[in-house]
Amino acid sequence: MLRIGLTGGIGAGKSTVSRILADLGAVVVDSDLVAREVVEPGTEGLAALVAEFGDSILQPDGRLDRPALAAVAFGDDESRARLNAVVHPLVGRRTTELVESAAADAVVVQDIPLLVEGRMGALFNLVLVVYVDAEERVRRLVELRGMPEHDARARLAAQATDDQRRAAADVWLDNSGPQGGLDAEVKALWEQRLVPFEENLRTGAVVRLRPVLAPADPSWPDQARRLIERLWLACGAGALRIDHVGSTSVPGLEAKDVIDVQITVSSIAAADALAGPLAAAGFPLIESITSDDPKPDYAIGGESDPALWDKRTHGGADPGRPVEISLRVDGWPGQRFALLLRDWLRADAAARAEFLEAKRVAVRWAAADADTGEATATYAAALAPWFDLGYQRACEWAERTGWSPS
Ligand SMILES: CC(C)(COP(=O)(O)OP(=O)(O)OC[C@H]1O[C@@H](n2cnc3c(N)ncnc32)[C@H](O)[C@@H]1O)[C@@H](O)C(=O)NCCC(=O)NCCS
Numbered sequence: 001m002l003r004i005g006l007t008g009g010i011g012a013g014k015s016t017v018s019r020i021l022a023d024l025g026a027v028v029v030d031s032d033l034v035a036r037e038v039v040e041p042g043t044e045g046l047a048a049l050v051a052e053f054g055d056s057i058l059q060p061d062g063r064l065d066r067p068a069l070a071a072v073a074f075g076d077d078e079s080r081a082r083l084n085a086v087v088h089p090l091v092g093r094r095t096t097e098l099v100e101s102a103a104a105d106a107v108v109v110q111d112i113p114l115l116v117e118g119r120m121g122a123l124f125n126l127v128l129v130v131y132v133d134a135e136e137r138v139r140r141l142v143e144l145r146g147m148p149e150h151d152a153r154a155r156l157a158a159q160a161t162d163d164q165r166r167a168a169a170d171v172w173l174d175n176s177g178p179q180g181g182l183d184a185e186v187k188a189l190w191e192q193r194l195v196p197f198e199e200n201l202r203t204g205a206v207v208r209l210r211p212v213l214a215p216a217d218p219s220w221p222d223q224a225r226r227l228i229e230r231l232w233l234a235c236g237a238g239a240l241r242i243d244h245v246g247s248t249s250v251p252g253l254e255a256k257d258v259i260d261v262q263i264t265v266s267s268i269a270a271a272d273a274l275a276g277p278l279a280a281a282g283f284p285l286i287e288s289i290t291s292d293d294p295k296p297d298y299a300i301g302g303e304s305d306p307a308l309w310d311k312r313t314h315g316g317a318d319p320g321r322p323v324e325i326s327l328r329v330d331g332w333p334g335q336r337f338a339l340l341l342r343d344w345l346r347a348d349a350a351a352r353a354e355f356l357e358a359k360r361v362a363v364r365w366a367a368a369d370a371d372t373g374e375a376t377a378t379y380a381a382a383l384a385p386w387f388d389l390g391y392q393r394a395c396e397w398a399e400r401t402g403w404s405p406s
């Protein structure tokens with residue numbers, strides 16, 4: 001099951017997007033609908049609301065008077081916090097039931113207005129944010145939905161900012177254009193990313209890219225941050241630290257569009273214990289290097305004891321975000337080198353330029369290979385001499401500057 005979080009400010013077009021996705025075959029769980037269901041007459045939820053806010057939030061027929069409760073809830077932060085404390089746990093419980101009842105191969109889209117406010121992004125394989133400028137949202141709510149302007153503005157003020165939503169977005173859907181303007185984009189997202197992502201997740205397949213350099217993308221660190229939040233959730237106390245490493249962690253450096261992350265663990269056994277949880281989160285094991293196995297030359301680097309280079313490598317199931325996740329043991333040379341190389345390259349412009357040149361040559365070598373796996377091996381082998389030398393130079397730099405992993 002692939003779990004997608006869909007969010008956006010009030011009136012941005014979440015229902016519009018979730019309708020398109022439902023038509024394409026997604027199972028949609030709408031938090032606003034669930035929030036209504038859990039306060040139907042006769043529910044524990046409605047009784048709890050009355051206990052909290054009194055009878056004045058009921059209509060004469062005993063149903064919830066929504067405008068009356070809205071006036072209280074959007075009037076001040078404290079009342080809204082009390083409302084949320086009653087309703088959100090009930091919404092969470094019912095949502096879990098609905099999600100668990102979906103088929104194993106479903107793409108489940110959870111429409112959650114308060115996903116960012118509730119810091120829920122890492123619970124999902126992917127977060128989609130629908131965006132429309134706040135003033136345009138107010139206009140749509142007032143003109144198309146007949147919502148009083150003061151109510152629309154009060155709700156806007158009770159929600160996250162666009163910048164906070166942008167930081168949480170894996171996919172940003174701009175709904176500023178005309179009605180129907182997102183249909184083609186959402187359909188392409190479904191066909192090219194969500195459907196293959198679900199299949200990869202279910203079958204344990206990973207996404208591989210041929211070695212090609214992409215211009216530096218300033219959003220790489222943000223993408224890495226979201227990936228790392230998901231990895232923390234999967235690893236829990238099994239990880240000691242999780243860091244963005246590799247070329248995409250060095251600002252301004254052209255790189256393969258693959259986010260490298262290092263998970264530091266206490267032992268190789270601890271790395272192996274994480275194989276299951278990582279695979280379930282969409283990051284299956286792709287390679288184990290252990291001291292008993294013959295090692296490819298490029299894994300040995302400048303270190304004399306090959307056992308110290310043991311690692312586990314995991315890939316990612318998301319066709320829209322290739323990743324490489326290395327699990328290494330705390331304090332072993334390979335673990336330290338990943339952090340050291342990043343910090344040295346960040347600090348030394350000449351080393352960065354040399355490294356880029358070595359990568360360009362490696363890409364040219366790899367271009368002759370037809371198969372992606374073969375091309376990746378050629379690329380790594382072509383870069384190995386640079387890494388051997390780089391290891392020594394980075395160690396000298398570490399000694400000179402008193403570097404230690406921050
Ligand atoms: C206050 C209530 C009774 C008002 O009902 P009303 O029918 O007018 O609005 P509805 O529930 O359809 O919500 C419409 C939109 O208001 C915004 N909104 C609703 N509740 C909240 C909240 N607690 N904080 C911020 N925005 C909210 C969301 O953008 C939502 O999509 C109702 O919104 C409610 O019970 N809210 C608490 C539950 C909740 O947080 N729901 C949001 C997702 S779980």
Ligand SMILES: Nc1ncnc2c1ncn2[C@@H]1O[C@H](COP(=O)(O)OP(=O)(O)OP(=O)(O)O)[C@@H](O)[C@H]1O
Pocket residue numbers: 008009010011012013014015016017032113140141144145175176177178179180181
């Ligand atoms: N591209 C668009 N152009 C103009 N109006 C639109 C567009 N997309 C959606 N709308 C209209 O804007 C309003 C809000 O859209 P929608 O109901 O999809 O938003 P929402 O994010 O689900 O809202 P809520 O936060 O209340 O759940 C609706 O009246 C909808 O018909």
